[in-house]
Amino acid sequence: MTGLPIPGPEIKINGLWAEGLEVYRGGKVIVNAPAFAVNPGELVLLSSPSGGGKTSFLLALARLIPYSGVLQLGTVRATEIPPSAWRKEVLYSGQPPQPLGETLRAALSLPFTLAARSGTPQPTTTAMESQLAELGLDYPLERPTSALSLGEVGRLTLARALLAAPSILLLDEPTANLDESSKKYVTRMVSRYIDAGASVVVAAHDSPWLTHDRRYTITGGVLEELG
Amino acid sequence: MNGAIALGYADLGVAALLLLAAGGLSLVMSLELEKRLLVAGLRAFVQLTCLGLVLKWVFALTNPLVVGAFLAIMIVVAAKTASARVEKPPFPVFLTALGALAVPAVLVTATVTSGIIGAEPWYDPRIVLPIAGMVIGNTMTAVSVALDRLYSELRSDRGRIVAMLALGGTGREAAAQCMRRALTSGMIPTINSMTAAGIVFIPGMMTGQILSGTNPIVAARYQIVVLMMVAAATALGSVLAVWAGYRRAFDSEERFVLVDDTTFER
Structure with a gap:
């Protein structure tokens, strides 16, 4: 609303590429992605029928489930860096949202308590408050997360992901359980994050995401780019 | 140590009466535990007696x-x-x-x-x-x-x-x-x-x-x-x-x- 840049950690600018990616679940290939790319400053939309493998594909990009093939962040191959360092830059935020903290402050500062971010300073109170306010969560930071609705927890986890400032943000159904006005908060904050140079991949079947740069779909287990 | 008072088979018999009392209680209250009590009691008797014998042997060997x-x-x-x-x-x-x-x-x-x-x-x-x-x-x-x-x-x-x-x-x-x-x-x-x-x-x-x-x-x-x-x-x-x-x-x-x-x- 203020239009001022969001105070927070700086985003490093990288793209994400995948080639000949096969995603495994229970030992079987469930998604086959011959080619996938998201460039800095791009919003990529990923759609598929429910249960079509969107979540699995995003999890594989974050190296959270087994895959084979080439996965590369900027000039760095996935095989060259440890999983936690990769996931810090290729951050998956999924459903159902997990608060992971008893208060809003604890939930938002959690990523900065992890070894992967040792040396990265905690976001300031002002940064946390403004991030929440921009997402329509005008609550004191000491509010218990148990007092939030599911939709509010979803926006809290988005605020946390944005404050953690990954190069690539993978959002799984970020507008699930949200009413129309809350969806607007989410799309606006995501657009602003892309304008800062980061990349965002959104998996969704209903789409308030009109201004995407590219669109992929998974049909019959195969990922394709739509023209 | 001045030693324990030794127990004979008669003493064990009295102890067995206690187990029977527990079994009787189970019968009266239809808990259907009599059989399990009996089996468990017998097992304890056999296992502990064997343990006693084995330990006696092991102690003697040292x-x-x-x-x-x-x-x-x-x-x-x-x-x-x-x-x-x-x-x-x-x-x-x-x-x-x-x-x-x-x-x-x-x-x-x-x-x-x-x-x-x-x-x-x-x-x-x-x-x-x-x-x-x-x-x-x-x-x-x-x-x-x-x-x-x-x-x-x-x-x-x-x-x-x-x-x-x-x-x-x-x-x-x-x-x-x-x-x-x-x-x-x-x-x-x-x-x-x-x-x-x-x-x-x-x-x-x-x-x-x-x-x-x-x-x-x-x-x-x-x-x-x-x-x-x-x-x-x-x-x-x-x-x-x-x-x-x-x-x-x-x-x-x-x-x-x-x-x-x-x-x-x-």
Whole structure:
């Protein structure tokens, strides 16, 4: 609303590429992605029928489930860096949202308590408050997360992901359980994050995401780019 | 020691009457436990009589190899029992339980028998076997409770754990809360029994020593040593079990392997 840049950690600018990616679940290939790319400053939309493998594909990009093939962040191959360092830059935020903290402050500062971010300073109170306010969560930071609705927890986890400032943000159904006005908060904050140079991949079947740069779909287990 | 009052078969018969009374109660109240009571009572009679005979033989031999073999059997059987008590383990946990039992069994038993009691010779079965038995028995319970709790916590916390990994957490960071809960539940029985010892009950070993004619002050000191050693052994056993147990829940790529099809679906 203020239009001022969001105070927070700086985003490093990288793209994400995948080639000949096969995603495994229970030992079987469930998604086959011959080619996938998201460039800095791009919003990529990923759609598929429910249960079509969107979540699995995003999890594989974050190296959270087994895959084979080439996965590369900027000039760095996935095989060259440890999983936690990769996931810090290729951050998956999924459903159902997990608060992971008893208060809003604890939930938002959690990523900065992890070894992967040792040396990265905690976001300031002002940064946390403004991030929440921009997402329509005008609550004191000491509010218990148990007092939030599911939709509010979803926006809290988005605020946390944005404050953690990954190069690539993978959002799984970020507008699930949200009413129309809350969806607007989410799309606006995501657009602003892309304008800062980061990349965002959104998996969704209903789409308030009109201004995407590219669109992929998974049909019959195969990922394709739509023209 | 001026010795215990010996019990004859007649005395055991009177004890059996007590068991029959319990069985009668079960009949009257139709609990349908009579058969199980009878079987359990017979098993206890046979097992303990055999143990008495075997111990008599082992004490007479006082051979380090025989003592070692006896200890090894105790540890293996305890590991089997502990792993069988873990409900729906995601992987076989026998080896985990074996390691978590063997280390405290050897370290803590040796500390007490050689360091505190000063057994002479160091492998004197009359001292080593009862002490090791208490260490192993208590550690067995702690290890099985800790592992059982660990896997049930990891399973119910799947969503949280994957979310922590996704934020850049290591497996250890993601599982820390589950590990803490598992360790606590492994240790709580020991802490409770230390707290209640001497107020709510006279601990088993102290009872035995008093019955066999030991000065109660000496018996109390032995019991204190035993409680401390049990605390050390259960703590060490729980830590080892939880540490080994959590590592298997994550693969070399730091992925949580206890996920199932419902973890990410809505």
